Every structure is written in C-alpha cells, then in structure tokens.
Amino acid sequence: MTSSASQTSASGPHDAYFNTLQQALHHAGIAWPSVVIDRARMRRNAVRLKNLVAPTARLRLVEKSLPVPALLDEAMALTGTRALMVFHEPQLRQVVQRYPDSDLLMGKPMPVLAAQHFYRHRPDSSFDPARQLQWLIDTPARLQEYLQLARGQDIKLRVNIEIDVGLHRGGVADPSALRALLDQLRKAPGHLEFSGLMGYDAHVGKLPSLLESRDVGFAKAASMYRAFQAIARAEFPELAPTLCWNGAGSPTVALHRQDSPLNDVSAGSALLKPLEFDIQPLAEFEPAIFVTTPVLKAQHGTRLPGPSWLSKLLYSGRASRARSYFIYGGGWPAEPASPAGLVLNKQFGLSFNQSILNGPHAPALAVNDSVFFRPYQSEGTLLHYGPIRVIDDGQVVDEWLPFGEI
Ligand SMILES: Cc1ncc(COP(=O)(O)O)c(C=O)c1O
Structure with a gap:
C-alpha cells in the first residue's frame, strides 16, 4: 500500500464498511478493476x-x-x-x-x-x-x-x-x-x-x-x-x-x-443482492457483490473538452459536479455506490479505459483511493471481469474464476 493510499483510507472518503474493503484490496496489492464478493x-x-x-x-x-x-x-x-x-x-x-x-x-x-x-x-x-x-x-x-x-x-x-x-x-x-x-x-x-x-x-x-x-x-x-x-x-x-x-x-x-x-x-x-434486487421482499438481504477500481486522477470542477463557457453553463454551482475523477476502467453495468454522491458523467462519454465520475467537495476522493460500484445484476458481472476477489474478515482470502466458454 502506498503512503498516499494509507493516508486517504485513514482519512476516509468511505464509511467503515467500504473502508475495510478498500484496505483489504490495497493490502493484497489489487489496483485495477475487480469484482469483489463479500x-x-x-x-x-x-x-x-x-x-x-x-x-x-x-x-x-x-x-x-x-x-x-x-x-x-x-x-x-x-x-x-x-x-x-x-x-x-x-x-x-x-x-x-x-x-x-x-x-x-x-x-x-x-x-x-x-x-x-x-x-x-x-x-x-x-x-x-x-x-x-x-x-x-x-x-x-x-x-x-x-x-x-x-x-x-x-x-x-x-x-x-x-x-x-x-x-x-x-x-x-x-x-x-x-x-x-x-x-x-x-x-x-x-x-x-x-x-x-x-x-x-x-x-x-x-x-x-x-x-x-x-x-x-x-x-x-x-x-x-x-x-x-x-x-x-x-x-x-x-x-x-x-x-x-x-x-x-x-x-x-x-x-x-x-x-x-x-x-x-x-x-x-x-x-x-446486486442493485436490481433492492426490493422490499429482500430487505433483510445484504449487498455482497461490488465492482471496484482505483482513482487515477482527481480534479476540481468539471471540464468538458471545447469552449470553457460550455462547462460553466452545464456545471458551475452544481454541488454534485464539484470534483472530477478519472478512474481505471469503466463502462460496467453498475452504479457508483461509495463514496456517497458520485455520479457518472454522460456528457463526457463512455470509456472502458479511463472513465469520468463527478462528485461533491466532500467526501472527496484522492488518487489511489478505491471507488465501489454496485452492479445491476450478478450474471454478466461475474463472467466478464476476470478473477473474483473474495473478501472476508478484512482480507482478500481467495480468487474465484467463473465458468468458461468451453
Ligand atoms: C426461469 C427463471 N427462474 C428464476 C430466475 C431467477 O433468478 P434470480 O433469483 O437470480 O433472479 C430467472 C432469472 O432470470 C429465470 O429466468
């Protein structure tokens, strides 16, 4: 874990739960898009x-x-x-x-x-x-x-x-x-x-x-x-x-x-319990699958390519657009889950390589912090993003491979 990562996780853009997941990933040296099962x-x-x-x-x-x-x-x-x-x-x-x-x-x-x-x-x-x-x-x-x-x-x-x-x-x-x-x-x-x-x-x-x-x-x-x-x-x-x-x-x-x-x-x-299963009959069930990835770049404000007046018109004064984060990867069928307040930026466009999220001034993410998403469904998510990192008791304890296309 880098010193900047340990500082950010200690100061904590995440709540205690996601902070523990983040620390487990950092401790295991996983710093690229990954699917996590709790x-x-x-x-x-x-x-x-x-x-x-x-x-x-x-x-x-x-x-x-x-x-x-x-x-x-x-x-x-x-x-x-x-x-x-x-x-x-x-x-x-x-x-x-x-x-x-x-x-x-x-x-x-x-x-x-x-x-x-x-x-x-x-x-x-x-x-x-x-x-x-x-x-x-x-x-x-x-x-x-x-x-x-x-x-x-x-x-x-x-x-x-x-x-x-x-x-x-x-x-x-x-x-x-x-x-x-x-x-x-x-x-x-x-x-x-x-x-x-x-x-x-x-x-x-x-x-x-x-x-x-x-x-x-x-x-x-x-x-x-x-x-x-x-x-x-x-x-x-x-x-x-x-x-x-x-x-x-x-x-x-x-x-x-x-x-x-x-x-x-x-x-x-x-x-x-992926996102589409946040329904009353399953209220007692707990979300146990996430997509996570590190922040590569953290910036003030939101700037689109092209004339600066356009970004001002679209974003200035909007608390949810106070910061921009370019993350490692993107384009997952998922919604940002932690830290709170993150939103996808549809105007900037879709990228599977470095996509952009916007967020408020606080909680602010720093470079190397992890972002957590909740996938809409488990089926596609588990098949397409490599080994699944299994976290238990604050540690990555296993890696599981999905069924293959044989
Ligand atoms: C025929 C059928 N039964 C049951 C299910 C329920 O699956 P799950 O519990 O994963 O939503 C599905 C899901 O697509 C289905 O197609």
Missing part, C-alpha cells in the same frame, strides 16, 4: 434464503446468477440443495462434470442443436440426463424437434413445459396450448417424459402499486400456476405422479413461503 455477507444471505423456502418446497439455485464454481459449491452446501437451474450449454457441461449428483432444470428453451451438442459432447460423468436433467419446452414445434433428437440418438428426454404466469416472456399461455403439448408427449412415451411445469413470476411487484400491488400480482400468478397444474393433474393423471412444479425467482421467493403452488422454487441473485 463472503460473510454472501454466506449470511445463503442462510436467509434457505430459511425462506417452505418445508414443502425444494430450493433450486439459479446457476446463471452465480456462475462461479467455488461460489456455487458454497451456495449449494449452505442452502443444502443439489438442484440447479441452468441457462447456457457450455455451463451445463461444466455443471454436469462438477456436480454429477445434481438435479438440473433448464431455465429457457434451448435450440435443439444446443441440446444435441450436449449429448454429443457431454463430459464423462456419472450424471444421468435421463433421470437428472429436464429440458424446457415452449411450443409444439420445439417439442417435435426434441422428439426427433431423442429418436435419432435413441435416448429418453425429460421435458418440462414453460408456462406463462403473467410475465409474457413466452411459454404456454392458455389451457389449450398446454393440452396440445401434453397430448404430443403422451404419444411419445419411449422417448419423451413429462417432468413438470415451469413459470417465472419476476414481474410481480415491479408495476407501480397504483396499477397492481405486489399482493394482487402474486395472487394472480399463483392462480395461473395452479390452473395449469390442475390441467396436468386432472387430465393426464398417468403423467403426473412426481412432477416438478417450478417457479419463483429472487424477487418472489419470500412470497412463496406460504400457500404457494410450487414444490420447487428458484433463486440465485438474492445471495449477492
């Missing part, structure tokens, strides 16, 4: 998540939101689940290899060529797709493609049907569409096996409450899950002994604690 917070969130799941349901961790093997290891152990939801064929192969005892449900309908690729290139592992993997199907055409794949390879595919419970992102939207798919399935018993229904209700609670409250949105989604399940149960009893009724997601997993139609609930992001 392990203690993540672990507490995992326990919170586990406690949110009703005894009648199984938690299915959303792998795409935690696409880091060491992170998934911890998350699965702490929440006591081997069930994962997977969204990407290269990650599917890596998951199968790492967790041969896992139970996998695809979170989106995969192109049949991707499914075919999985069977042609799946790793040598005791994982048995005919028992442990459910493919997601949304239309009769896709089901037909999967049937041809199963016949061609002489294998059995387990098929879960995507239902639309109000998000309107596809999936069957009415009883006749579900019946048509179930009929098709019934006619291909050797090669296709119906394994359940999957809905996603992330729209619940997102509308302005005057338009639709969270409670009303949830009740509507729950009744749609139930209506689709009732059709499968009543009209196709021979298909429905041990089905997977999946749904939820971090925004609604807490709502599914009571009186839920689901026996299988998905959630992932809640463990790290």
Whole structure:
C-alpha cells in the first residue's frame, strides 16, 4: 500500500464498511478493476434464503446468477440443495462434470442443436440426463424437434413445459396450448417424459402499486400456476405422479413461503443482492457483490473538452459536479455506490479505459483511493471481469474464476 493510499483510507472518503474493503484490496496489492464478493455477507444471505423456502418446497439455485464454481459449491452446501437451474450449454457441461449428483432444470428453451451438442459432447460423468436433467419446452414445434433428437440418438428426454404466469416472456399461455403439448408427449412415451411445469413470476411487484400491488400480482400468478397444474393433474393423471412444479425467482421467493403452488422454487441473485434486487421482499438481504477500481486522477470542477463557457453553463454551482475523477476502467453495468454522491458523467462519454465520475467537495476522493460500484445484476458481472476477489474478515482470502466458454 502506498503512503498516499494509507493516508486517504485513514482519512476516509468511505464509511467503515467500504473502508475495510478498500484496505483489504490495497493490502493484497489489487489496483485495477475487480469484482469483489463479500463472503460473510454472501454466506449470511445463503442462510436467509434457505430459511425462506417452505418445508414443502425444494430450493433450486439459479446457476446463471452465480456462475462461479467455488461460489456455487458454497451456495449449494449452505442452502443444502443439489438442484440447479441452468441457462447456457457450455455451463451445463461444466455443471454436469462438477456436480454429477445434481438435479438440473433448464431455465429457457434451448435450440435443439444446443441440446444435441450436449449429448454429443457431454463430459464423462456419472450424471444421468435421463433421470437428472429436464429440458424446457415452449411450443409444439420445439417439442417435435426434441422428439426427433431423442429418436435419432435413441435416448429418453425429460421435458418440462414453460408456462406463462403473467410475465409474457413466452411459454404456454392458455389451457389449450398446454393440452396440445401434453397430448404430443403422451404419444411419445419411449422417448419423451413429462417432468413438470415451469413459470417465472419476476414481474410481480415491479408495476407501480397504483396499477397492481405486489399482493394482487402474486395472487394472480399463483392462480395461473395452479390452473395449469390442475390441467396436468386432472387430465393426464398417468403423467403426473412426481412432477416438478417450478417457479419463483429472487424477487418472489419470500412470497412463496406460504400457500404457494410450487414444490420447487428458484433463486440465485438474492445471495449477492446486486442493485436490481433492492426490493422490499429482500430487505433483510445484504449487498455482497461490488465492482471496484482505483482513482487515477482527481480534479476540481468539471471540464468538458471545447469552449470553457460550455462547462460553466452545464456545471458551475452544481454541488454534485464539484470534483472530477478519472478512474481505471469503466463502462460496467453498475452504479457508483461509495463514496456517497458520485455520479457518472454522460456528457463526457463512455470509456472502458479511463472513465469520468463527478462528485461533491466532500467526501472527496484522492488518487489511489478505491471507488465501489454496485452492479445491476450478478450474471454478466461475474463472467466478464476476470478473477473474483473474495473478501472476508478484512482480507482478500481467495480468487474465484467463473465458468468458461468451453
Ligand atoms: C426461469 C427463471 N427462474 C428464476 C430466475 C431467477 O433468478 P434470480 O433469483 O437470480 O433472479 C430467472 C432469472 O432470470 C429465470 O429466468
């Protein structure tokens, strides 16, 4: 740590929490853009998540939101689940290899060529797709493609049907569409096996409450899950002994604690609580993922290229533009989080190399101080910015690599 860094961290533009993170990074000599996970917070969130799941349901961790093997290891152990939801064929192969005892449900309908690729290139592992993997199907055409794949390879595919419970992102939207798919399935018993229904209700609670409250949105989604399940149960009893009724997601997993139609609930992001998950049902969860980078240049005022009157017109007298900071890197899908009062400067333009932030006179950052951002989501952030620095008890204790594009 340089003497100027130790002075600035001692005087403290950050609160105690971010000051500790900054010191851990400086101590480890990390002075370039990095993604940070606070392990203690993540672990507490995992326990919170586990406690949110009703005894009648199984938690299915959303792998795409935690696409880091060491992170998934911890998350699965702490929440006591081997069930994962997977969204990407290269990650599917890596998951199968790492967790041969896992139970996998695809979170989106995969192109049949991707499914075919999985069977042609799946790793040598005791994982048995005919028992442990459910493919997601949304239309009769896709089901037909999967049937041809199963016949061609002489294998059995387990098929879960995507239902639309109000998000309107596809999936069957009415009883006749579900019946048509179930009929098709019934006619291909050797090669296709119906394994359940999957809905996603992330729209619940997102509308302005005057338009639709969270409670009303949830009740509507729950009744749609139930209506689709009732059709499968009543009209196709021979298909429905041990089905997977999946749904939820971090925004609604807490709502599914009571009186839920689901026996299988998905959630992932809640463990790290990126910015988009600052919502009332997750109020007790703690943000555990940040992007951090050092300040390279700290200046008074804000000056755009070109005539100086333009900068005066735009910025003079504006407290939030009293200082400018050029930072190492930028362009992340994230918002400044610490120190308080930092804003992106859209007029200066986007840079992935040295981007500009503005801030007030106080708290002021100095060169070499760290800036912390909160990413909007964990999925992209964890995949694209190199090894993840794991901080615990004021120290960088580990570096975790995400799944690769293999
Ligand atoms: C089908 C499905 N279920 C659940 C989730 C929830 O994931 P998370 O808890 O990470 O928001 C997602 C997220 O995209 C999803 O697409």
